[in-house]
Amino acid sequence: MAGTARALLEQEQDLSEGPMTYLIATGMLGHLVQGEREESLRLWQKYQSRIGGDQQALLFRFLAALSAAS
Numbered sequence: 001m002a003g004t005a006r007a008l009l010e011q012e013q014d015l016s017e018g019p020m021t022y023l024i025a026t027g028m029l030g031h032l033v034q035g036e037r038e039e040s041l042r043l044w045q046k047y048q049s050r051i052g053g054d055q056q057a058l059l060f061r062f063l064a065a066l067s068a069a070s
Contacts, residue, residue, distance in 0.1 A: 002030030002039070009047060021051045028063045041067035 005027030009015075015023070024047050031040035044064050051060075 002027050002034065002036070002043075005030060006043065009043075015050075017051055020047070024048075024051065025059060025063065028067065032063070032066055037067045037069065 005023045009023050027043045028040040
């Protein structure tokens with residue numbers, strides 16, 4: 001899940017916000033399930049500027065908080 005999402009994010013530069021949002025969330029969740037909080041946070045930090053608006057704000061605040069937790 002995480003690997004496929006990361007590969008698609010790196011490969012597809014012209015994704016619209018919907019697919020971009022889905023891939024970021026999928027990648028972050030995949031890393032979190034594997035206990036890779038640092039990788040989840042890195043993914044968020046790299047791609048957060050590519051999604052706009054508040055539509056998914058709560059989901060991503062939650063995922064970012066889980067990623068940064070010690």
